[in-house]
Amino acid sequence: MTGTVSVTAPDGLPEVRPGDDLAALVAGALEGLAEGLADGDVVVVTSKVVSKSEGRVVQGTRDEALAGETDRVVARRGPTTIVRTHHGLVLAAAGIDASNVEQGSVVLLPRDPDASARGLREGLRRLTGRNVGVVVTDTAGRAWREGQTDIAIGAAGLLVAEDYAGRVDDHGNELAVTAPAVADEIAGLAELAQGKLGGRPVAVVRGRSDLVLAPDDDGPGARALVRPEGADLFGFGAREAVLRAVAGDPADRRVFGSPAPDDEMLAALRAAGAEGTPYDGGVVVTAGPSAEVLAVLAFAHGWVLDASAATDRLRLRPATP
Structure with missing residues (x-):
């Protein structure tokens, strides 16, 4: 650990179409990096390109697609509907996106973002020989906070949260409940380099190889960060x-x-x-x-x-x- 973390978001990923080999497209985009892809890197991809490659683009509007992506409604305020998706994620409009897609169509979230991350990780290992972690991201708001940030909705080969409970700080205080959601932190860091309008849906985060698991261990996935029903203090608005x-x-x-x-x-x-x-x-x-x-x-x-x-x-x- 050097205390240095870097993120690079390359240009050059073409428009993703249903059925495209996303691993091959990502590997091609990363070939241009001067330092190349290294063991212990974390490859971050937006859910939109994952969904496009998996054919999760449908005709219609957000409102028309919302019911099928909703497990239950959490809150409604005017035109905004916050729902719990079938993944357990709590998102505005179930994460359905109408931007950067042909007019009259919307992009749904991947059916199983963790499985998507596992497939991409395996594909990158096959194509590059590198052992990397993979994070699939989406944009979310937060209770009590204005604005949005990217979070991890899928992950593979990565420790998604660190556990500091029981450790002692420099003053001798024992930490009781301290579990940084490092997968979410990586997602937010990557988005700083990708930008919302930059056309760079892929990023490589370097400097936290300690979080990357062995090649035969995909880890618990981002699903481990989703609280089960009844465990969240704010299950409804x-x-x-x-x-x-x-x-x-x-x-x-x-x-x-x-x-x-x-x-x-x-x-x-x-x-x-x-x-x-x-x-x-x-x-x-x-x-x-x-x-x-x-x-x-x-x-x-x-x-x-x-x-x-x-x-x-x-x-x-x-x-x-």
């Missing part, structure tokens, strides 16, 4: 979370996560102007709002009204699968 809790659709329970512990449920009741005391397996509500309001509050915390309790007082208990 603010308005949508209220609406889904009021609707109480059992299918939405997975998005709200596992049942909150008793102390959190009691705190939520107090915040809503209710009072409750624990009992074996749940909470007895001694004062507070109506059963309808309590049902909404319970749903949002993974609880339900206990209809089986033979008492005049309302009882809540954690929902069971």
Whole structure:
């Protein structure tokens, strides 16, 4: 480790068409690099060229293609729809792109970006003899932040996140939860050299060969960076979370996560102007709002009204699968 990382985005990649050998096109574009491709490099490609080579260009508009690429809607604000895709990615318009494509067509994300990365890695090894990591990128916004940046939606042969938990810093402090998403950092770095309008969809990042895995190890892929349903604290937008809790659709329970512990449920009741005391397996509500309001509050915390309790007082208990 020298503390130096470099990125190069060459010109010269031709327009990619369905059925093209993307590995051959990328290898050809990289031949012009003065230093050539080296073991331990990370080759970064945009999802758009991957999708084009895989025939993921369809006729129509974003709105027409959106339903087929959506697992569920996360939030809507005016013309913007944020969805969770079938990959588990949370993106505006499911990552469907209408730029740099013939008018009347849109580009969908690759069906399996990790598989695309594995295929490209194998192709580059076959053509160049080099052991490289591969990252497939797409552009995404971030909660709490303006603007967009590129992230890794596919990866092969790369450690996608480092784990610093348990290590000690220079001051003797033990790190508890520190896991840099290095694949995303590589994606953002590459985009600085590629540019949005530069026509350079391929880049080579050099200086982090420690992240590149052995030739026979493709690693967990970028899928490892996707939080499972229920593990994300922001599974719905603010308005949508209220609406889904009021609707109480059992299918939405997975998005709200596992049942909150008793102390959190009691705190939520107090915040809503209710009072409750624990009992074996749940909470007895001694004062507070109506059963309808309590049902909404319970749903949002993974609880339900206990209809089986033979008492005049309302009882809540954690929902069971």
